[in-house]
Amino acid sequence: xxxxxxxxxxxxxxxxxxxxxxxxxxxxxxxxxxxxxxxxxxxxxxxxxxxxxxxxxxxxxxxxxxxxxxxxxxxxxxxxxxxxxxxxxxxxxxxxxxxxxxxxxxxxxxxxxxxxxxxxxxxxxxxxxxxxxxxxxxxxxxxxxxxxxxxxxxxxxxxxxxxxxxxxxxxxxxxxxxxxxxxxxxxxxxxxxxxxxxxxxxxxxxxxxxxxxxxxxxxxxxxxxxxxxxxxxxxxxxxxxxxxxxxxxxxxxxxxxxxxxxxxxxxxxxxxxxxxxxxxxxxxxxxxxxxxxxxxxxxxxxxxxxxxxxxxxxxxxxxxxxxxxxxxx
Numbered sequence: 001x002x003x004x005x006x007x008x009x010x011x012x013x014x015x016x017x018x019x020x021x022x023x024x025x026x027x028x029x030x031x032x033x034x035x036x037x038x039x040x041x042x043x044x045x046x047x048x049x050x051x052x053x054x055x056x057x058x059x060x061x062x063x064x065x066x067x068x069x070x071x072x073x074x075x076x077x078x079x080x081x082x083x084x085x086x087x088x089x090x091x092x093x094x095x096x097x098x099x100x101x102x103x104x105x106x107x108x109x110x111x112x113x114x115x116x117x118x119x120x121x122x123x124x125x126x127x128x129x130x131x132x133x134x135x136x137x138x139x140x141x142x143x144x145x146x147x148x149x150x151x152x153x154x155x156x157x158x159x160x161x162x163x164x165x166x167x168x169x170x171x172x173x174x175x176x177x178x179x180x181x182x183x184x185x186x187x188x189x190x191x192x193x194x195x196x197x198x199x200x201x202x203x204x205x206x207x208x209x210x211x212x213x214x215x216x217x218x219x220x221x222x223x224x225x226x227x228x229x230x231x232x233x234x235x236x237x238x239x240x241x242x243x244x245x246x247x248x249x250x251x252x253x254x255x256x257x258x259x260x261x262x263x264x265x266x267x268x269x270x271x272x273x274x275x276x277x278x279x280x281x282x283x284x285x286x287x288x289x290x291x292x293x294x295x296x297x298x299x300x301x302x303x304x305x306x307x308x309x310x311x312x313x314x315x316x317x318x319x320x321x322x323x324x325x326x327x328x329x
Contacts, residue, residue, distance in 0.1 A: 002025075002026070003075045003076060003164065003168075004027070004029065004073055004074045004075050004076070005021050005025060005028055005029065005074055005075070005076045005077075005078065005168060006028075006029030006030070006031065006062075006070040006071065006073055006074030006076070006077050006078070007021070007028065007029065007030050007031070007070075007077075007078045007080060008031045008067060008070065008077060008078065008079045008080065008081060008089065009031070009032070009079065009080035009081040009105075010031075010032035010033060010034055010037050010047065010049070010050070010081075011049075011050050011080065011081070011082070011279070012050035012051050012141040012142070012279070013080045013105055013141045014030075014032075014050075014080035014081070014105075015047045015050050015051045015054060015141065015145075016051060016054075016139075016141035016144040016145060017078055017080055017105060017135070017169070018030050018056070018061070019051075019054050019056070019144060019145070020144065020168075020169045020170075020171065020174055021168055021169065022056065022057070022060055022061075023171040023174075024167070024168050024169075024170075024171070025060070025168065026060060027060055027061070027062055028060065028061055028062070029061075029062040029064070029070040029073045029074050030061055030062065030063050030064070030070070031064055031065070031066070031067050031069075031070040032063070032064075032065055033065060033089070034049075034065070035065050036048070037049060038063050038064075038065055041056065041058065041061075041063065042058055042063065045057070045058060049278075050141075051141060051142065051144075051145040053145055053146075054145045067089060067092050067093060068092070068093060068094055068095040071093065071095050071097065071100065072095050074100070075100070075101060076100070076101045076102075076103065076161075076164070076165065076168075077097075077100050077101070077102050077103070078103045078104075078105055078135065078165075079102065079103070079104050079105065079106055079117065080105040080106065081106065082106070082108070082280040082282065083106050083107070083108025083109055083110055083111070083117065083282055083285060083286075084108070084111055084280060084282075084285050086106060086110055086117060086120070087110055087111065087112040087113075090124075090125075097121075097125050097127060098125075098126070098127065100127075100131070101131050101133070101161050102121055102127060102131060102132050102133070103132075103133040103134065103135055103154075103156070103165055104117040104118055104121075104132070104133070104134050104135070104186065105134075105135040107136075107189040107190055107192075107193060107282050107286075108190055108193070108282040108285055108286050108289075109190060109285060109286055109289035109290075111285055111289070114289055114292065114293070116183070116186045116187060116190060117134075117186065118132045118133075118134060118182055118183070118186055119183075129157050129182070130156070130157045130158040130161070131158070131161070132156070132157075132182065133154060133155055133156030133158075133161055133162055133165060133182060134154075134155045134156070134182050134185050134186045134189070135152060135153075135154055135165070135169070136152070136153045136155065136185045136186070136188065136189045136241050136245055137150075137151070137152065137153070137189070137240075137241075137244070137245040137248060137249075138150075138151060138240055138241075138244035138245040138247065138248035138249075139151065139152055139245075139248075140248065140252055140254040140255070141254075142254045143254070144173075144174070147173045148173065149173055149175070150173065150174055150175070151174075151175045151176070151177070151240055151244070152166070152169055152170075152174060152175070152176045152177075153176075153177050153178070153179050153185060153239075153240060153241035154166040154169070154176055154177070154178050154179070155178070155179040155180065155181055155182045155184075155185040155186070155241070156178070156180070156182055157180060157182055159178065159180065162178040162179070162180075163178055166178050177240070179239075179241060181231075181233060181235050181241075183227075183230065183231040184227045184230075184231055184233065184235050184242075185241045185242070187226070187227050187230055187231070188223060188227060188241060188242045188245060188246070189241075189245060190282070190286045190289075190290065191223050191226060191227075191246075191286070191290060191304075192219075192223070192245050192246040192249045192250070193249060193257045193281070193282045193283030193286050194257075194283045194286050194287050194290055194303070194304055194307050195215075195216070195219040195222075195223070195246055195249070195250055195283075195303060196246075196249040196250045196255050196257035196258045196261065196283060197257050197258070197260055197261035197264070197281065197283040197284070197287065197307050197311075198215060198219070198261060198303050198306065198307050199212055199215060199216070199250040199251070199258050199261060200255075200257065200258040200259060200260060200261020200262035200263070200264070200265060201261040201262070201264050201265040201307070201310065201317050201321060202215060202261075202265065202321060203258070203261070203262050203265060204261065204262040204263065204264060204265020204266040204267075204317075205265040205317060205318055205321055207321070211325070212250070212251075214328055214329075215250075215303070215328065216246065216247065216250050216251075218302075218303060218328045218329070219246060219250070219303055220237060220238075220242070220243050220246055222299075222300070222301050222302070222303055222304065223237065223242065223246065224237040224242075225299040225300060225301070226290070226294065226297065226299045226301060226304075227242075228299075229294075229297040229298070229299045230293075230297065256277060256279045256280075256281050257281045257282065257283040259277065259281070260273055260274075260277060260281035260283065260284065261283075261307075263276065263277075264310060264311070264317055265317055270284070270311055283307075284311060287304065287307045287308045287311050287312065288308060288311075288312055290304050290308075291304055291305065291308040291312075302324055302327040302328070303324065306320050306321060306323070306324040
């Protein structure tokens with residue numbers, strides 16, 4: 001019997017994951033909260049709000065706006081909703097998650113618990129860590145839609161689960177590698193969004209490429225210190241899941257976190273920048289969580305601190321980043 005996959009989420013990354021899975025599966029389960037988006041997809045064969053250029057053969061999709069229906073259907077569940085809303089979506093769950101293999105494609109922290117998504121599933125839903133995995137980049141949904149060569153890292157303590165997900169996502173334009181660093185890769189995916197906001201703020205303030213390269217160089221070292229404090233194990237921080245994901249999020253025109261930071265640097269308030277963006281900048285929520293987590297860890301994180309001060313304490317970006325430049329090397 002072939003394994004069944006279900007994707008939870010209706011955004012650009014969820015849409016990209018469904019596209020990848022349909023390259024390998026006869027049917028993919030897909031939960032979307034929006035009835036309008038579902039009806040549009042059935043009729044017009046594309047998601048009306050995200051990656052609308054991607055056309056789906058809907059005979060190969062099991063579509064539902066009932067999260068429990070897709071959970072019951074699937075053996076492997078991939079969650080791809082913004083971290084700020086994952087708690088709200090999970091409140092709707094009445095069916096058991098116990099026997100499911102859960103992979104998170106969410107790059108952030110669950111605000112209600114202040115935990116990365118894997119830890120949230122383990123603590124709140126009692127799912128064993130070997131049944132929880134992470135899907136990380138470097139990979140932008142927009143480039144998946146264009147079928148541009150992209151790389152994914154699939155992390156899970158159970159190598160077999162990681163390999164199954166990797167095999168079902170790979171195609172001629174998607175290359176996959178597996179890792180056992182579930183915690184490190186998930187924290188890296190969360191932290192790189194904060195650094196992308198920093199890169200955006202710097203750009204908005206008028207700093208050039210020379211400074212951006214120094215900022216990114218310091219960011220990867222800062223990330224290494226933070227993750228080492230959270231979960232000490234042998235890892236190469238220069239691997240694609242860490243450094244590669246940081247670079248694409250910090251530099252790409254598709255990066256919503258960089259875009260958000262750029263607006264802040266140009267003088268937008270946090271609220272006005274959020275209102276102007278149609279998509280959630282995960283790094284906004286991650287900045288507060290990472291700052292609070294680090295109060296206990298005690299890692300040296302001047303970039304995270306600077307972003308937190310600007311976003312949550314109303315500090316002037318120009319003055320804050322001027323002080324930051326003196327702490328970088």
